[in-house]
Amino acid sequence: MAEHPHAALVRKGYDAFSRGDMETLRGIMTSDCAQHVPGSSQISGDFKGVDNILAYYQQLFELTGGTMRAELRDVFVDGRGHAMSVHHLHAERGGKSYDAEGGIVFRIVGDKATDLDECIDDIGRSDAFWG
DSSP states (O other), rough: OOOOOHHHHHHHHHHHHHOHHHHHHHHHEEEEEEEEEEESSTEEEEEEHHHHHHHHEEEEEEETTTOOOEEEEEEEEESSEEEEEEEEEEETTTEEEEEEEEEEEEEEETTTTEEEEEEEEEEHHHHHHHO
């Protein structure tokens, strides 16, 4: 059985993120896409517009010296424009290592993501790592 197109889109995005391929990421999001990042650290907040989302990803790579990784574990879809990823995060920063479980709820229209709601297993630990 073929994979649902929304799951394939999410997998394509994770693959592009892992390679730092911003052009592919740009191509799978609407221009007015928004990403919501929980917590109260320097990386938390609402990033509106594909350019701001890509700048956020660049900031993650810069803050971690390129060690930021999101290993996709699974993708679930509802067939109605929603997909949910489950991933393991790893990053190193300032002599500290960070490992966490998390995911993203994607809203998809046609073949593009319009909204990404990030979730994390321990917001306090995330805030402490990111400062």
